[in-house]
Structure formats: structure tokens, C-alpha cells
Amino acid sequence: MKATRQAYGETLVELGRENPDVVVLDADLSASTMTRMFGKAFPDRFFNVGIAEQNLMSVAGGLAAAGKTVFASTFAIFATGRAFDQVRVSIAHNRLDVKIAATHSGLTVGEDGASHQALEDIALMRVLPNMTVVVPADATEAAQAVRAAAAQPGPFYIRLGRPPVPMLFGPEYRFVLGRATVLRQGTGVVVFATGHMVAVALEAAGILWGEGISAGVVNVSTIKPLDVETIVAAAKRCGAAVTVEEHSIIGGLGSAVAEALCENFPVPLVRVGVRDVFGESGKPAELLKAYGLSADGVVNACREVTKRK
């Protein structure tokens, strides 16, 4: 078990060693976002802007315009909600080399409750032109996604989580930007999952196979640009699809997949996610279960959608 934010913090230190142009900004959450590790290793290239997320994003844009590769970190809701216009005008519109690496996304923030649970961030970043959106499923993928973002110029949104999550991939795994990965082939129903929900989707697929339903699982870690080819191929093979994400069913992975399938190869679809409500306080595992983001929730969605084939 390892948190994706932990992998982010470790990878940043490696990048700092390899590239003197990497600069990191944080807004008083460096212990939580793990950028403090970089700050300790490279104090001359780490800047705390204080509790000022608007300034965080526009300063990041200016630094990038001066030739730096900038990582800007805070919690997901503040990065994308509070500073949306700054991300839009100071970064995305200019195609500047800023990587917004936001932690504490989704319900698994836990006890802090609704104000801190970003369930809209994928939607907010996906709608911005020039923005690449990546949601790693585990620590291995997070480390590689951070490296991929550093290697490719331009704005990125990297969605990271708070709690330790299962390690799904070994060191041999290769993250490819813009490529969805088939983790399990199926013929009856395909589950498109992202972030922490990939592990849940794999668990659900195991249960379904026990019931005789051939369920495939696809890890959609790059939400934008979306790997339409892989998604459509899986939908063709299975004839029914479920999406699952730790995010509102409006605007995130579910919407992206629905758009792709409707335009290319419509199949019955059920979106599993937070159903247009705000979150609340609770333990991460309790919250996921309460909001239907558990293996049971995905299994039920798969049973339902296969009946509509």
C-alpha cells in the first residue's frame, strides 16, 4: 500500500536532481502534498506562496514563461476550484509548462468533509483547452505519470490521492501518456476505471467472473486526451460498459467515455460515481461504500447494464 501523493513527492526529488529547471510551488500544504521533500532537497528552487492559491497559479505561469518547468501543488479543490480562472488565463491559454499536481482528490480525503473533497476537479480541468489530465491508479503509475508530465512541455493536471492504496503495478509497468490500458480482457461487460477506482474495478471483475459474467477492466489514467480507440474497441468487444470514478458522474470519466461512445459506437452504459451530491465527513472506506464506490456497487452496475444489451 502506498499513496499516490507519496510517489509524487519522491519522484519530484528525482526530477530535481536530474533537471535544474524544475521549480516547485506550494500553498502552505507542503507536508500534505509531499512537496516538502523537494523543498528540503532543493530549498533554492522551492517556494511557498502561503495560503494564496490564485497567486500560486499565476506565479507558476510567470515562472514557466521565464523558462522553468513548474510543479504547483495544493489540494485538488483549491487548485481547480478556487484558482480556476488563474489556471485558465495564466497557464492553459498560454500553453505554459506548468504541472498542477493536486492531492487530496475525491471522497477519500475522508474526515475533512465536503469542503475539502474535490468531486468536480476532473470536469473543471478537462474542459480547458491545452490541458492534459492524468489520474494515476497507484503509486507506480503516479511516479511514471509525473515523469511523463515533466518530459512533455505544456499544462498538466495530475490528480493524486490522500490514502495509501494497493500497488497494482510492478516496476515493469510502463505508463504511456494518452493510452488506456486493458488490465483484464472480457466479453460481457467492460469497466472503465480511473484513479483509486481501478483497484475496485479489478475486485468487482473478479466477483463477476465467479458469477459467470466475463468482465473486462480498462485503466483510463489519461482522461485527456482520451484514448478513444481503446475505449471503442473494448465497447465493441463487450457490448456494454460501466465507468467508475471517485468524482461526480457529471463531467469526469463517465462523461468523457459517454461522449466517446455516443459519437463512435453507442452501447448501454452505467456511470458509477458520486451522483450529483456533495460529500461529507467519514472514514475513506466508509465513504466509498456509502456512495456506491465499492466492488459491490460496480458489480451491481455491471449486472444492470448487461441486462440492457
Place this chain on the structure above:
Amino acid sequence: MRDTRKLQQTAREIRKSILIATTEAGSGHPGGSLSSVEILTALYFDIMRVDPDNPRWDGRDRFVLSKGHAAPVLYATLAERGFFSKDLLLTLRRLGSPLQGHPDMNRTPGVDASTGSLGQGLSFACGLALGARLDGKGWRVYAVVGDGESEEGQIWEAAMFAAHYGLSNLTVFHDWNGLQIDGPCELVMNPYPLDAKWSAFGWNVLVIDGHDFGQVFEAADKARACTDKPTVIIARTVKGKGVSFMENQAQWHGKAASKEQLVEALAGIEKGGVSGGA
């Protein structure tokens, strides 16, 4: 010795360009463009190191028009300085023109920062200044902020940041023209006193007549000499400066002169209706 008479003539040309371009476009922001003319003229024709033939020259000083709606004064100044043809000013705000309604760093030669959403430009300028310092580069960053714009909270986030990190390579002109869209700033949402606020935030504060070239140069020299903190030059200006019927009228914030009004305005500027300083 600086030839301020020549600069005054340049400023008159820039004023004429602002009016011609906005009237041709049928929209735009002449009021706050006219209040900043001497500041931009002094910057682009004397204070800043720039190369019109190589707009992205790495060693250039950077300029950020944080009050991005004053784009016409930036475009008119860049054209006057030779970054592009003055004919291009006639395409302002037209579909396909490099001269967008608000500055766009990827479309216009000489534009160093995209602005338009108020409050962001000063933070962006802070990022540029920090980047220069990280690389040990000698170029400086200049920004123009509006007084109405300083009602945005982000201006004060940036003010805190620049002082905290001692960005002495950053110089801000605070264009104190006293008016915003809905009327006098102190009636809409009082941002004053400006000098006490900047002082409290830890900046080197200078107050000048923003239409007096001598005072602009003296302040810029003092800003360069200050090596431990950023400098703000609070420039008292007149919105609509140089056009009798626009001066101190909030209604000319975001409205272009008609063709008839343009003839009157250009004649007034030709007659030397602008003080342009001592």
C-alpha cells in the same frame, strides 16, 4: 540628458494611435489607455532594454500589462517602437488579428504576458522576476496595475509574495487614474490609500505625477537603485488624458469615440492639448 520633448511627441503619436484604433474597432478601452501613455512611452523608449527585431530576445526586460483592458496603449506603443507596422493597429479586435481585445503573449510580437482577467498580471510578473533571479539573469520586470484593479484580492497576494521574496528586480506602476467602470473608485469600492497599503506590505513606495516624464525617469532610477525590495511607483494620472471630452469621465473607460469625436480628439492632441509633463 533625456530629450523629453521628443518623448512628448512620441506620446502624442501613441495617443492618436489609441484613438484611431479603438474608433476603427468600434470598441475598446481608451480611458485607461490614455492615462498610461507616458508610463509606457518612458518604458519602451528609454527605461526597458528591448529589441523590436527580436521580440523574444532572452535578455530583454519584460513588461506585464496587468490592467489588460488597456491593450490599445500597449499595441500603440509597440507599433511606435517598431515591433510591428502601425497599419496593423487598424485590425484591433477584428477576427484573425494578432491584436486581441486583451493582450495575448502567443499572438502579438512584443507582448510578454497574456492578461485581461484582472489581478493575475502582477502575480505573473512575480513569477517572471523570480525566474530571472533563479537564473542569475539581469533583466528586470515592469508591470502596470490599475487602481480599480487593486480591488482584486490577488493583487495583495502578489504584493505579499514579492516583498516576502525580496523581488527587487520587479517595478510596478500603479496607475492612479481614480475611475473604474461604475464610477469613481472611492465610491465603487475604495482601494485608497494606495501608498500606505504598499508600504505596509513591505514595498519601496514612490508617488509621482504619471504624466511627467522627468518624474517617471527619476522614479525608475530609484527603483533600480533599491536592491532589497520591490518598488511600486504610484502614478497620479488622468483617465482619458489628452482628450478634453474624455478626461476624468468614467463613461470613456470602455467606449470608443465616434468618427466625428475622433476628428475633434485628434485635432486637440495635434494642438498640444497634452501637458506631457514639464
